[in-house]
Amino acid sequence: MGCFSCCMSANCNRSRRSLKKHVNxxxxxxxxxxxxxxxxxxxxxxxxxxxxxxxxxxxxxxxxxxxxxxxxxxxxxxxxxxxxxxxxxxxxxxxxxxxxxxxxxxxxxxxxxxxxxxxxxxxxxxxxxxxxxxxxxxxxxxxxxxxxxxxxxYMENGSLEDHLLDLPPGKEPLEWKTRMKIAAGAAKGLEYLHENAGTPVIYRDLKTSNILLDENFNVKLSDFGLAKLGPTGDQSHVSTRVMGTYGYCAPEYALTGQLTTMSDVYSFGVVLLEIITGRRVVDPARPACEQNLIIWAQPLFRDKKKFQLMADPLLEGNYPLKALHQALAVAAMCLQEEASTRPSIGDVVTALEYLAEPIEGE
Known part of the structure; x- marks a missing residue:
């Protein structure tokens, strides 16, 4: 994805401090x-x-x-x-x-x-x-x-779901920059689990209701009951009973029970797409062809001229068009069918940190 590469290269010189490993x-x-x-x-x-x-x-x-x-x-x-x-x-x-x-x-x-x-x-x-x-x-x-x-x-602002999906009348929608800040925070939480926690930890249940927000909309991942220790040594995956939430599970995990950190990357792609579109991953209230968010988005990913159709209407066009394209490119990469073609969560963090930066002039 060209936009993903652009986003990465714009941020390639940034030094990101390695976090301390707590458990060997x-x-x-x-x-x-x-x-x-x-x-x-x-x-x-x-x-x-x-x-x-x-x-x-x-x-x-x-x-x-x-x-x-x-x-x-x-x-x-x-x-x-x-x-x-x-x-x-x-x-x-x-x-x-x-x-x-x-x-x-x-x-x-x-x-x-x-x-x-x-x-x-x-x-x-x-x-x-x-x-x-x-x-x-x-x-x-x-x-x-x-x-x-x-x-x-206690997290004062509840969950991301409370501020993103099925908003009650009168509730203000999240601004674009807040959405990117939340996406970057969730990715950083996954990056710590995958790359900085000693043995990799696979979260396995990333979804909007498990992303909690403090008074300043800083992110904290919650609900670790399904978390698994990731593969070590020569292992390529962990085999386990398929659990999680329908719509967020990576296809290879749902089909085979083979779990890797890339399974979390797929789930993150689903969440990022929800953040951009304001749509639930599965919504029976929509027309049949739009009920599954990923199926609805796949043909739109292939045509940049249709990218604006994927932006949450509640944003009312208040977002940088280039940033929308880059965010959708990151989501599309995370949602690749083949796990090996998805980016590492560290690369995703680098891209989203760039998108979450204050826009010049604001």
Whole structure:
């Protein structure tokens, strides 16, 4: 894609500081084994989690073990007025931890829902060991009896989905530069997971509802229950049960269960296309030929004269035409059918950092 190359070359001299690796390979193997074998059926298991976090974390802040009564008090007994959102995993409530004088988000997992003990443990351990400005901070967890709760930093602006898709009347749409800032932030979070976290971590569930926004629309990726340790050594992929959200899964992963970091790059391409178009990846309310975003976009990608047809109408033309072309070129590259032809997430970050820069004269 010429636009992608142009965007890259415009930024090729920028030095980008390498992020510190927090967990070495030996620790990650130990972590994987620990998650595989551990259950949460006893108090001793809860103690094992805390001990493991302390031994593997090597000085990083360890997630706190909360009691259920503490979190019930923090959310005023999980009252409806505190509800921030819900999904197949359970419900998320706004809470306040008095001992920390801090607003928090408390995710109460549905005991019969999609996120089981293993996914709960993966999220606790992953987010206790992985730290980056574009990953949500896990403050603690609760494993009282059959209760499973996760406590995160509170994100004032909710999720990208709240500001992008099916906006209620009167809600202002995101400006172009804010959209590119969000895209760049999400890509940086993936870049850390893929390239700077020791052994590669495959996120596996990138979507607009998992991209959280703080008061300044800075991005933090959330929901790491489906994350997987990536291939190491001579391995080319990880074979696993296909999970994730329909529409965002890479074709090779959906067909074979073979998972690589390029699977995340494909999902990022879907999200980037949603950011540009303001359309859901799957929208049954649209005409049949437009219900699947990727199928609708494919013929338009091949004709630059039709690129403006892909811009969110709510932008009302308020975007640099060249930047629109470059952003769509990045999305098209990420959505390549063949995984090997997709760009690395590091290259995507470089391109999007360029697009997210303030426009001269603003």
């Amino acid at each position: 390979y030996k620790d990650r193997v130990t972590l994987a084994s620990f998650v595989h074998n551990l259950s949460l059926k006893s108090v001793s298991d809860k103690k094992k989690i805390t001990e493991k976090l302390q031994s593997v974390g090597k000085g990083s802040e360890v997630a706190r073990l909360f009691t259920f009564s503490e979190l019930a008090a923090a959310t005023q007994n999980f009252r409806l007025e505190s509800l921030l959102g819900e999904g197949g995993f359970g419900r998320v409530y706004k809470g306040f931890i008095e001992s920390r004088n801090q607003d928090v988000a408390v995710k109460q997992l549905d005991r019969n829902g999609l996120q089981g003990n293993r996914e709960f443990l993966v999220e606790v351990l992953m987010l206790s060991l992985l730290h980056h400005p574009n990953l949500v901070s896990l403050l603690g967890f609760c494993a009282d009896g059959d209760q499973r709760l996760l406590v995160y930093e």
